[in-house]
Amino acid sequence: MKVKARSTNKTSIVRKLGIVGGLGSLAGGDLFYKLVKSRAVLEDQGRYHFLFEQHPFKDVLLPLDSGASMTSRKFYVFQVCKSFEESGFDAVMLPCFASHTFRAEIQEELGIAVLDMMAALTRHVSHVVEPQTTLGVIASDFVRHCGLFERHFEKDFKIVYPDPQAQSALMEAMYGLNGIKDGHLEGVPLEAVYQACLSLQAQGATVILPGMTELSLVCTDLQRRGVAVLDINEIYANFATLESGQPRRPPFKLGILGGVGPAATVDFMGKVVAHTPAGKDQEHIKMVVEQNPQIPDRTANLLRDETDPTMAMYATCKRLESAGANAIAIPCNTAHAFVERIQTHLRVPIVNMLTETVEWIVQKFGSGKAIGLLATSGTVQSQVYHQAARRAGLQILTPGVDYQAMVMEAIYGQRGIKAGFTQGLCKEQLLLAAEHLCELGAGVLILGCTELPLVLDHCEAFEINGHTVALVDPTTILALKCIELAEKDPSSQRAL
Incomplete structure (x- = not known):
């Protein structure tokens, strides 16, 4: 599936962004929507050309437990990114935290930038959160196991995760039958995510960081309940309009x-x-x-x-x-x-x-x-x-x-x-x-x-x-x- 968004206005410089879909269809679609309605795009629509590209990915329904294999995901991401490069795009957006554990490996083999979602989140947090604040993280078992958030935040902040019971319920709410990944955004799944947030608050977390892009789908509901959770798709969309997308060239x-x-x-x-x-x-x-x-x-x-x-x-x-x-x-x-x-x-x-x-x-x-x-x-x-x-x-x-x-x-x-x-x-x-x-x-x-x-x-x-x-x-x-x-x-x- 390919979805394009392009203005008919003419400007001197067109920025072409590709979005890798298929790793979480609803979350990817939410990013596409927030990208199109971001302030920078609305103010200069003729400058941007977006392409959301989604292909069948056989492991999309597998839960991201701590021992999940990334091989198929790596190959899928690389193939879609390579197609964007061959089509003359300037940069690629990758709305998947698990895939950002290997983003650097993919970047080494490409001549266009794969925009770093963790860099977007780090930049945003540095602007709105005081150092030494306790940050709670809602992430899959796999992302937790990889230490992705520790590498980016542990130097300046304290990182906490939901307790084991809340984490188990969170995984079921996201990846289980009738979970958020399948479009069930209310009822039991939403309550499980809320309880995970309460577990983080009980450990002193004043800001909740997203480690699952699907969290953006229920972010507004959580905020209404008083949870200070960040919307990664909105943050990533704003980041993409600011970045030049010039990567380090692949090795000779x-x-x-x-x-x-x-x-x-x-x-x-x-x-x-x-x-x-x-x-x-x-x-x-x-x-x-x-x-x-x-x-x-x-x-x-x-x-x-x-x-x-x-x-x-x-x-x-x-x-x-x-x-x-x-x-x-x-x-x-x-x-x-x-x-x-x-x-x-x-x-x-x-x-x-x-x-x-x-x-x-x-x-x-x-x-x-x-x-x-x-x-x-x-x-x-x-x-x-x-x-x-x-x-x-x-x-x-x-x-x-x-x-x-x-x-x-x-x-x-x-x-x-x-x-x-x-x-x-x-x-x-x-x-x-x-x-x-x-x-x-x-x-x-x-x-x-x-x-x-x-x-x-x-x-x-x-x-x-x-x-x-x-x-x-x-x-x-x-x-x-x-x-x-x-x-x-x-x-x-x-x-x-």
């Missing part, structure tokens, strides 16, 4: 276009992990990977005009973008011949491994060295490294025809790297091609196919038959750049 997420080739993808991910200075699991970088080996061969397209991989690469990048990637890495040198035509159609940047590699070489060795390139014939023919090097003032040397054939055999041959080999013939062929480039004058060799670092390591001083040469692994450079981006991202809470 790296998207990886994988499968080009499969082993190189795993190698790249390992390098990101290995080079991230993390002290525990949670300090590593989030990564979302689509391992898509069905992307047509890049070299075959460049050399023999076989199937164009652009569409498959673009579709993969769009899926990574939709998954929340802040940047995309492609651990395939040859694939970078297609990056320029894809990038203009994406909202997030592709980290250009070739450009980063050339810039790293200039910073490390200066612009005076000749650079040898060990790469697929597709990469060589596309001139992508040559163009990047030319802009940086470097000269690229490539192997002669016979040696280039060795490189291709080392990568694609029956005993080549793509076939799963990293020793034997493929390594011997690469070393011969590397020695050939050294003899041509190369002082630095780019391992310009992501399979090559599976055989030869990134090394600043590698000995080959009397030649000392630096081996530069672009996937290592790419990993280091992605780590740097994560460190600089506004969502980063520490230096990685």
Whole structure:
């Protein structure tokens, strides 16, 4: 069920708020009503767009006893919040105290704010209640067990709950057959809530805090009986019109276009992990990977005009973008011949491994060295490294025809790297091609196919038959750049 409220008046800034329904239909509907009739909304109706969204939630009728499982509730809340985010809403309202025990977990995975109902209540209490006052709390067994109110109020106030007998009657009045949650707002259920309030007053409570959103449904009746109980839906509605709804951004997420080739993808991910200075699991970088080996061969397209991989690469990048990637890495040198035509159609940047590699070489060795390139014939023919090097003032040397054939055999041959080999013939062929480039004058060799670092390591001083040469692994450079981006991202809470 979806309910919308929107004014036809036009203002310059529209605030779009989503309300998660289904966790308590009547209480959610009451919040929607109080939001629509709040002073801020009535004074500037054209500014607000509200959407109350309710889907079937199988555990909605289960009582929130102390051992209640939150798993289904968490997933339900996340899915509804995510739909609001994808629809361009500014913030989400979550009218359920039990769900606010895990609100922070949900917020970590979203790019829009889930407005904190406990923050709304805390702010209101700080304005109307003197410190050290005894506060009574009407809450479910689950919320009591979680200590939600202690975390927010115990520092400045004394917290009391109904006695066991009154608490048991309260749970039945809220969640039992013909209870308040089912719309029975008078008679026995109301009397049970009133008796719970009297239990709190007997313990010295002068103000009753709501820990159940359903309490708002009977709040007026309790107030008529002289109970100083707060209306959480009214408080939350007023809070929502004041908050900007700008959350802390979710942690940096790296998207990886994988499968080009499969082993190189795993190698790249390992390098990101290995080079991230993390002290525990949670300090590593989030990564979302689509391992898509069905992307047509890049070299075959460049050399023999076989199937164009652009569409498959673009579709993969769009899926990574939709998954929340802040940047995309492609651990395939040859694939970078297609990056320029894809990038203009994406909202997030592709980290250009070739450009980063050339810039790293200039910073490390200066612009005076000749650079040898060990790469697929597709990469060589596309001139992508040559163009990047030319802009940086470097000269690229490539192997002669016979040696280039060795490189291709080392990568694609029956005993080549793509076939799963990293020793034997493929390594011997690469070393011969590397020695050939050294003899041509190369002082630095780019391992310009992501399979090559599976055989030869990134090394600043590698000995080959009397030649000392630096081996530069672009996937290592790419990993280091992605780590740097994560460190600089506004969502980063520490230096990685």
